[in-house]
Structure formats: structure tokens, C-alpha cells
Amino acid sequence: MQRKNLSFLLANPLAGVFVALLIIFVLSALLSPYFLTSYNMSVVARSLAFVGLVTIGQSMLLILGELDLSLGVIGGLCGVIAGMLMMNFGVNPWVAIFLGLVAGAALGCFNGIMVTQLGLHSLVLTIGTAGIYGGINLVLTKGVAITNIPKEIQFLGRGDVLGVPVPFVVMIVVLAIAAFVTLKTPFGRYLYAIGDNTAAATMLGIKVNRVRILVFTAAGTLAALAGLLMVSRLGTAQPSIGDTWVLPPIAASVIGGVATTGGVGTPVGAILGAAIIAIIENIIVLFGVSPYWQGVVSGVIVVLAISFDAISRRYIRRED
Amino acid sequence: MAFLEVEGLGRDFPGVRALDNVSLKLELGRVHILAGENGAGKSTLVKLITGSDPTPSRGHIIIDGKDVAEDPTKFRFIAYVPQELSLFPHLSVAENLFIPYDRADFTGRLINERTLEREAQVYLDRFAITAKPSALVRSISVPDQQLLQIARASTNKHMKVLILDEPTSSLTTTEVERVFNVIKSFRDTGHAIVFISHKMGEVLEIGDDFTVLRNGEKVADGKIDDITERDLIRAMSGSELSFEEHFRPTPPAEPQSGPPILEARNLTGLRFHDVSFELRRGEILGFAGLLGAGRSEVMQTIFGYRKAKSGTVLLQNQPHKLGDTNYSVNHGLLYLSEERKLHGILPQLSVRENIGISILKQTLARFGISSRKERTLVEQIIAAYDIKTASMNKKISFLSGGNQQKAIIGRAMATAPSVLIFDEPTKGIDVRTKAEIYKIMKRLAESGVGIILISSEMDELRKCASRIVTMYAGRQTGAFDNATTSNETLIGAIFGSGSHSNAA
Known part of the structure; x- marks a missing residue:
């Protein structure tokens, strides 16, 4: 019985990525005396928070069998929109943030509507919309940052709650909601059903297109949230916000056990994957290695993770 | 001496005996008809004699005097044209003819397009294909594509046996004539032709010899001149069909009152026209027809998975919204697809x-x-x-x-649910589980759930259905009371030999 429980634990799809995270965490702590300092921990947590919010949305899209390459630029564009509303039009900062979120929802929703109503491939469509959204960003800002974001909202990006950075708290709350939705609600079950077999999901009477549009909208909103938190963290609305949020969330999802073909994985796994990437990026900085190596390292992790997954899957199949 | 001889051939798949103790003799210069219902074992046999399934469970295949188990190169004499179009739509006619190039003796490293097209023209002339060698295959007509497939098979320089699997299924009468001319010219130049078709008229016209398969076994063979259409159909369907055990629901004690559970009125959609039927309480309504007769399309349209062009559906006497699976499921109308893995x-x-x-x-x-x-x-x-x-x-x-x-x-x-539509529910399922599924259907029907059963197995329909609707080429050809209708009548309606009805 005891053995059975243990093997059940190991069979949990999250076990592998969790153990990997633990090993990397311990190794980092052993290798660098600075790693565990509270300052460094809050740096890691904060950087994980921004990418993490995008990762949660992207992982839900991947489970659905879709992909949105415009999430990064949605984050940047919405930050810029909110910044301009505050600074150029004198809108109340809180209202501006709300409108920024609405913009993110609208942009994500647009992607979803195009994908479902025209039957476009989401990868191809969002390459296009990423160009459009990013272009609008540059047209609006002419590439220049909007500075002097009001102090009253800066705590969203810079503040702490009991020593934990606010963006990280926000990310954890969003993750909890996402985990509940995917695992415990009918909507979540529909997500997996559609991602696994769209035709069968239709035959079961699931409103496939509505679910798809909703998840695109949610992912856009989360990307905007990440962008807005970043604006309040920096105190300026940089047009370049979100440039680095395109591939890492996909890589994190894959490391965390989300299948790019849909139907498999959880947002929690994806965040564990994002944490692995965040720690490795951090340790590279701590060691003073050229940041140019970051791409190589996170690429190697992705390749390792999917190879490991493929091999273990073959093993499991043989067992069955 | 037959050019190709099959003896005691058998093929087992896990849990299924697909083919058992089949013999077949093909002689050069003759057209051999291979007949049988869907699932009778025709494709299994064809795969074995073309070598695409190289592992028969029992028996021998002798080609040109040698057992292929000893000399698999003998398979080079066999050319096979599958039923479905399997051309490369974005390549040219000439390229389609000669790919893979080494088979057609284009051994050079570089392919000269002009040579290719000049060579292709020879074949196109022989087959009376009007398309240009340089035309893309997707832009040429369906009959031309069908003929091109045959032409492609014949670019095999070693070909002695040509197997045609329903080559006329999507052709009109004049186009069928073109295919027949090609068949005759091959026959007269000393080839053996295997012709698989469900169309009785064609079979009797072009055939010299025949072999009938049923349930994986050879049940009849001989010369076409010695058999009538009626006997051929009887051999295919099996007149000694056992009725011992049946799973027809017992009709309710009191006579039918009130409206039917489900009613389709003049329903038209993609690949079917003007279908009307009603499903009554307590019955299993069977749908019979050949592959592609449009039965699945009708049901998927009623269910909302496909779009309807015109017509109405009433569920419990209420107008049923079409084109919305969510609506159907919420109103108790369910469809269980034939494609278990896909749908x-x-x-x-x-x-x-x-x-x-x-x-x-x-x-x-x-x-x-x-x-x-x-x-x-x-x-x-x-x-x-x-x-x-x-x-x-x-x-x-x-x-x-x-x-x-x-x-x-x-x-x-x-x-x-109030209505459950089963589309080929026992496809690929062993006999024992089949009976379990029949029992479930019977139980459900008797408890008041309306059951529709689409099946390509006549045996299954005869065992389970209360009434049987027949379809042919997208049209309804009849509605029959199962208990009082003969096999011949049903098979006739399935093969489109006229419109009958003895129970509307």
C-alpha cells in the first residue's frame, strides 16, 4: 500500500518538473552564497512574476491546442496605452490601468475571433497580429518611453506584502484561480477535451469556439496585467516591455509538461517550468556569465525536458 | 495454368479472423470479378496478393509459378488501383504518372521535364485522357483523375495483373465506358484484371469469372455467364442468414399513439437529398446502404455536426434547431460516431x-x-x-x-438522452462484445429511448432493427419492415436497383 502511494506520487506528471526545480534550487544555493539572500530571492520572484502571468495564459492556450505569439506585444502595447492615458490625457491612474486591462482583453479576443470564425491557424494569425500590435505601439510612442508614471500606482510593481513582491503575489493569486478553473470546473474539462480531440468535443456538445475565444481573451488580459505591473515597476512605460515574453512562456510550459499538441499539462506545471528558467537566468547573472549565454542555457533545458518526456512516455507505454 | 493462384489463404488480426481458407485463380486475358459486401474480406485479400500485407497467417500465393513466400519479387507483376483517389494534387499529370521515377525506368539523377511530359503523352493518348501532361492534377476532371490512377498503375513495366477497386464509383455512364475500354484493351493484350465493384450491371457486363467472399471466406466462384444477378446477390448477402438469435426490441403492448420521437422531413444536405423518415417509440430504426450512401451525413446533419441545406427535423414533435451540437445534446439527441478515434x-x-x-x-x-x-x-x-x-x-x-x-x-x-444514433457501433469489435452492444440497444429501445442504427453489415441490421431505411447515392430508396422483407429486396434497394417501400 505504502509503495503504491509512492509510485502514485511519482506518476504525477508534476513530479518530474518539481524534482528538477528542487535540484536546481539546491544546487544554486550551494553554488552561490548570494542566491538565498532575501534581496536575490525577491529579484527572482519579481522576474518570475511577469513572465509567469504570460505563462499562465499561454499554457492554457497550449492545453487548448492553440498558441498566441502576440502576448508579449499585447503586454507592451497595453502598458503604453495605460501610460499615455495617464500622462497625455490626464486619466486617473487606476482607471487607466483598468482600461489597459480592457485593451488586453480586446486584443486577445480579436485573436480568438479571427482564429475561430475564419478557421485560421493561431500560430500564423498571431505572427501577423504580433506585427500589428507591436507596430501600433511604435506608432503611438515613436519608440520613446513615457516617463513619470504616478507614484501612487508604483507600489504595484515595487511594493512588498510581508516581504513578498506584489507582482509575485498577484501572479500566485492568478495561478490559484487558473488552477482551480482548469482542474475543478466544467470549463476546465472542456479545455482539455477540446485540446485533446476537437471533433469529439464538438460531438459532445461543447461550445468549442466560445471556449477558445474566452481563453484567448483571458490570455490577452493576463499579458496586459503583466505589462501594467511592469510599467508600475519601472515607473516608465517602455515600448520594449514584453519583448522577452514570447518564447520563455512557451518553453516554460513545455518544461512543465504542457503538450504543444494540446490536451495535456497544467498551468501549475508551466509555472514550475518558468521558475526553473528564472533561477537559471539568475544564477547566470550571479556568476557573472555573459547574459548572451541565457538563450543557449534555456534552449538546452527545453531540449532536455522534451527529450526526457518523450523517453519516459515511451517507457510508460511499454509498461502498459 | 493460372497466372496467379491463391490457396487456403487466411489472415488473422488480434481477435478477428479477417480471411480464412480463400482460394482464387486469375488467368491472363480474363476479367475476374471480386464481389462481397463491405467487410467481407476483399481488401484484406487484395492487400495480401499485392504484397502490401506480406504476412498471411495461412496458405499460399503463387504468382507466375512460384510461391511469393520464396520469391517476393513476383509481386512486381501486380498493379493495384485503390478506390480513393491517391494522387498528388499539386504535382503535374506527368509527375503523378511516373512517381516514383525508378519504377517507371527513369533512372537518371536529374528529371528532364520535357522528356517526362513527352513520355506521359503516350500514356494519356492510350487512356484517352484529355488533360495536358503539364496540368496540375487538382485542376483536371474527376474521370481524368480516375483514369490517371489506372494509367499510373500501368506504368509498371512488369504489370501482368491489374486490380481495380471500385474504379467507377464516382463516374457517370459515359465515363464508365472509357474505363471499360481501358480494361478491355488490357485484357486483350494478355493481362489479368481483377474488378471490384458493387454495381451489378457493370459486373455482369465486363466480367468473365467471379469469386464471392462473405465473412472472410470464399462462398462461390465460377463463370459470369453461368450466374444470374439474383444468385450473385444471394451469394454476397448469404441467404442462410441466421435469425435464431435476434435483438429486435419487443414492440410496446398498446398500439402506437402520439407523435414519433424523431421525424425528418425532406432533409437535404451535403451528399444527400430529400430524406424523410420517422422514428417511433420503442423501435430500433436501421439505416442500410453502401459506404458513401450518405447515411452518416444525414445523421450528422440531424445532430448538428454538419450544415443542412433545407428541410426540417422534429424532436418530440418540436422543431429541432439544426447546425448546433450543443443544442442537440441539451435536448437529448445524441450521435455516436463511426469514427471512435476521430469523433x-x-x-x-x-x-x-x-x-x-x-x-x-x-x-x-x-x-x-x-x-x-x-x-x-x-x-x-x-x-x-x-x-x-x-x-x-x-x-x-x-x-x-x-x-x-x-x-x-x-x-x-x-x-x-431521448434519441441515440449509433453509427456502425460494432466496427472493429469482436463477436461477443457485439452481442453485448446489441443487448444494450435493445434494452434502451424497450425503455423508450429512440434508437437509430447505421450499419454496413446486413446481418447486424436484420438482427437488431425493427424497420430498415435504405439509402443509395445520397437518396432514400425505401423503408421496410424488417420481419417481412427478404434479403434480396433489401440488397436491391441498397444497390439502387429501384425505389421500393412496403412500410412507409
Whole structure:
């Protein structure tokens, strides 16, 4: 019985990525005396928070069998929109943030509507919309940052709650909601059903297109949230916000056990994957290695993770 | 001496004996008809004699005097043209003819397009194909494509035996004539032709010899001149069809009153026209027809998976909204697809999740889906439908086809539907599980659920259905009372030999 429980634990799809995270965490702590300092921990947590919010949305899209390459630029564009509303039009900062979120929802929703109503491939469509959204960003800002974001909202990006950075708290709350939705609600079950077999999901009477549009909208909103938190963290609305949020969330999802073909994985796994990437990026900085190596390292992790997954899957199949 | 001789040939698949003790003799200069219903074993036999399935379970294939088990190069004499178009639509006619190039003796490293097209023209002339060699295949007509497939097979320089699998299924009469001319010219130049067709008229016109398969066994052979259409159909359908055990629902004691459960009126959609029928309480309504007769299309349209062009559907005497599967499911109309893998199971999810997806209304508690409730309900369904699985957490794709099917039926029943449409529910399922599924259908029908059964197996329809609607080429050709109709009448209606009806 005891053995059975243990093997059940190991069979949990999250076990592998969790153990990997633990090993990397311990190794980092052993290798660098600075790693565990509270300052460094809050740096890691904060950087994980921004990418993490995008990762949660992207992982839900991947489970659905879709992909949105415009999430990064949605984050940047919405930050810029909110910044301009505050600074150029004198809108109340809180209202501006709300409108920024609405913009993110609208942009994500647009992607979803195009994908479902025209039957476009989401990868191809969002390459296009990423160009459009990013272009609008540059047209609006002419590439220049909007500075002097009001102090009253800066705590969203810079503040702490009991020593934990606010963006990280926000990310954890969003993750909890996402985990509940995917695992415990009918909507979540529909997500997996559609991602696994769209035709069968239709035959079961699931409103496939509505679910798809909703998840695109949610992912856009989360990307905007990440962008807005970043604006309040920096105190300026940089047009370049979100440039680095395109591939890492996909890589994190894959490391965390989300299948790019849909139907498999959880947002929690994806965040564990994002944490692995965040720690490795951090340790590279701590060691003073050229940041140019970051791409190589996170690429190697992705390749390792999917190879490991493929091999273990073959093993499991043989067992069955 | 026959050029190709098959003796005692058998082929087993896990749990199924697809072919047993089949013999066949092909002689050069003659057209051999291979006849049989869907699933009779024709394709299995063709795969064995073309070498695409190189592992017969029993028996011998002798080509040109040698057993292919000793000399597999003998398969080079056999050319096969499949029923479905399998051309490369974005390549030119000439390229399609000669790919792969080495087979057609284009051995050079570089392919000269002009040479290719000049060579191609020779074949096109011989087959009376009007398309240009440089034209893309997707832009030429369907008959030209069909003929091109035959031409492609004949670019095999070694060809002695040409197997044509329903080459005329999408052709009109004049186009069929073109195919027949090609067949005759091959016959007269000393080739053996195997002609597979469901169209009796064509078979009798072009054939010299015939072999009939049924349930994987050879049931008749001889010369076409010695057999009548009626005898041929009887051999295919099996006049000694056993009626000992049947699963027809017992009609309700009191006479029918009130409206039918489901009614289709002049329904027209993609690949079917003007279909009308009614499904009464307590009966299993069978749908018979050949592959591609449009039965699945009709049902998928009623269910809302496909768009209807015109016509109406009434469910419990209420107009039924078409084109919306969600609406159908919410109103108790369910369709269980023939394509279990494509349209049925969620392959990467567990048995629990696969069944649980349909009972979310019952398992939803205040704090989301209750795992405890879900486990209890799924456990009940697994027991009620006798689904054999080591654990409900096992991925459904690891279950056998029959158990997947029972899981899908159990899942559908958990929503308490009023109409359940089964599309080939026993495809690829062993005999014992088949009987279990028949019993489930009978039980459901008797409990008042309207059951529609689409099946390509006449035996299955005769055993289960109360009434049978027949379709041919997208049109309804009749509606029959199962108990009082002969096999010949039904088969005739399936093969489109006229419009009959003895029970509207």
C-alpha cells in the first residue's frame, strides 16, 4: 500500500518538473552564497512574476491546442496605452490601468475571433497580429518611453506584502484561480477535451469556439496585467516591455509538461517550468556569465525536458 | 495454368479472423470479378496478393509459378488501383504518372521535364485522357483523375495483373465506358484484371469469372455467364442468414399513439437529398446502404455536426434547431460516431475524465467538480456497461475498441438522452462484445429511448432493427419492415436497383 502511494506520487506528471526545480534550487544555493539572500530571492520572484502571468495564459492556450505569439506585444502595447492615458490625457491612474486591462482583453479576443470564425491557424494569425500590435505601439510612442508614471500606482510593481513582491503575489493569486478553473470546473474539462480531440468535443456538445475565444481573451488580459505591473515597476512605460515574453512562456510550459499538441499539462506545471528558467537566468547573472549565454542555457533545458518526456512516455507505454 | 493462384489463404488480426481458407485463380486475358459486401474480406485479400500485407497467417500465393513466400519479387507483376483517389494534387499529370521515377525506368539523377511530359503523352493518348501532361492534377476532371490512377498503375513495366477497386464509383455512364475500354484493351493484350465493384450491371457486363467472399471466406466462384444477378446477390448477402438469435426490441403492448420521437422531413444536405423518415417509440430504426450512401451525413446533419441545406427535423414533435451540437445534446439527441478515434474518445484523458465530461452537471459541487461524486458515478457506469479497465484512471486509448465503445455508450446514457444514433457501433469489435452492444440497444429501445442504427453489415441490421431505411447515392430508396422483407429486396434497394417501400 505504502509503495503504491509512492509510485502514485511519482506518476504525477508534476513530479518530474518539481524534482528538477528542487535540484536546481539546491544546487544554486550551494553554488552561490548570494542566491538565498532575501534581496536575490525577491529579484527572482519579481522576474518570475511577469513572465509567469504570460505563462499562465499561454499554457492554457497550449492545453487548448492553440498558441498566441502576440502576448508579449499585447503586454507592451497595453502598458503604453495605460501610460499615455495617464500622462497625455490626464486619466486617473487606476482607471487607466483598468482600461489597459480592457485593451488586453480586446486584443486577445480579436485573436480568438479571427482564429475561430475564419478557421485560421493561431500560430500564423498571431505572427501577423504580433506585427500589428507591436507596430501600433511604435506608432503611438515613436519608440520613446513615457516617463513619470504616478507614484501612487508604483507600489504595484515595487511594493512588498510581508516581504513578498506584489507582482509575485498577484501572479500566485492568478495561478490559484487558473488552477482551480482548469482542474475543478466544467470549463476546465472542456479545455482539455477540446485540446485533446476537437471533433469529439464538438460531438459532445461543447461550445468549442466560445471556449477558445474566452481563453484567448483571458490570455490577452493576463499579458496586459503583466505589462501594467511592469510599467508600475519601472515607473516608465517602455515600448520594449514584453519583448522577452514570447518564447520563455512557451518553453516554460513545455518544461512543465504542457503538450504543444494540446490536451495535456497544467498551468501549475508551466509555472514550475518558468521558475526553473528564472533561477537559471539568475544564477547566470550571479556568476557573472555573459547574459548572451541565457538563450543557449534555456534552449538546452527545453531540449532536455522534451527529450526526457518523450523517453519516459515511451517507457510508460511499454509498461502498459 | 493460372497466372496467379491463391490457396487456403487466411489472415488473422488480434481477435478477428479477417480471411480464412480463400482460394482464387486469375488467368491472363480474363476479367475476374471480386464481389462481397463491405467487410467481407476483399481488401484484406487484395492487400495480401499485392504484397502490401506480406504476412498471411495461412496458405499460399503463387504468382507466375512460384510461391511469393520464396520469391517476393513476383509481386512486381501486380498493379493495384485503390478506390480513393491517391494522387498528388499539386504535382503535374506527368509527375503523378511516373512517381516514383525508378519504377517507371527513369533512372537518371536529374528529371528532364520535357522528356517526362513527352513520355506521359503516350500514356494519356492510350487512356484517352484529355488533360495536358503539364496540368496540375487538382485542376483536371474527376474521370481524368480516375483514369490517371489506372494509367499510373500501368506504368509498371512488369504489370501482368491489374486490380481495380471500385474504379467507377464516382463516374457517370459515359465515363464508365472509357474505363471499360481501358480494361478491355488490357485484357486483350494478355493481362489479368481483377474488378471490384458493387454495381451489378457493370459486373455482369465486363466480367468473365467471379469469386464471392462473405465473412472472410470464399462462398462461390465460377463463370459470369453461368450466374444470374439474383444468385450473385444471394451469394454476397448469404441467404442462410441466421435469425435464431435476434435483438429486435419487443414492440410496446398498446398500439402506437402520439407523435414519433424523431421525424425528418425532406432533409437535404451535403451528399444527400430529400430524406424523410420517422422514428417511433420503442423501435430500433436501421439505416442500410453502401459506404458513401450518405447515411452518416444525414445523421450528422440531424445532430448538428454538419450544415443542412433545407428541410426540417422534429424532436418530440418540436422543431429541432439544426447546425448546433450543443443544442442537440441539451435536448437529448445524441450521435455516436463511426469514427471512435476521430469523433468519440478523448485519447489522452483517463476513462474517468472521458466519462466524467458528460456528467459534469451531476458532479459539480459548491467548490468545483467533486472528485468523490465523479468517482462514484463513473464507477457505477463502468459496472453498468461492463467496461473492462484496470482502473478508471487509465488512459482510454489503452482500452480495447469494444470497451472504448461501451465507455462512449455509458457516457452518452448518463445524460438520459431521448434519441441515440449509433453509427456502425460494432466496427472493429469482436463477436461477443457485439452481442453485448446489441443487448444494450435493445434494452434502451424497450425503455423508450429512440434508437437509430447505421450499419454496413446486413446481418447486424436484420438482427437488431425493427424497420430498415435504405439509402443509395445520397437518396432514400425505401423503408421496410424488417420481419417481412427478404434479403434480396433489401440488397436491391441498397444497390439502387429501384425505389421500393412496403412500410412507409
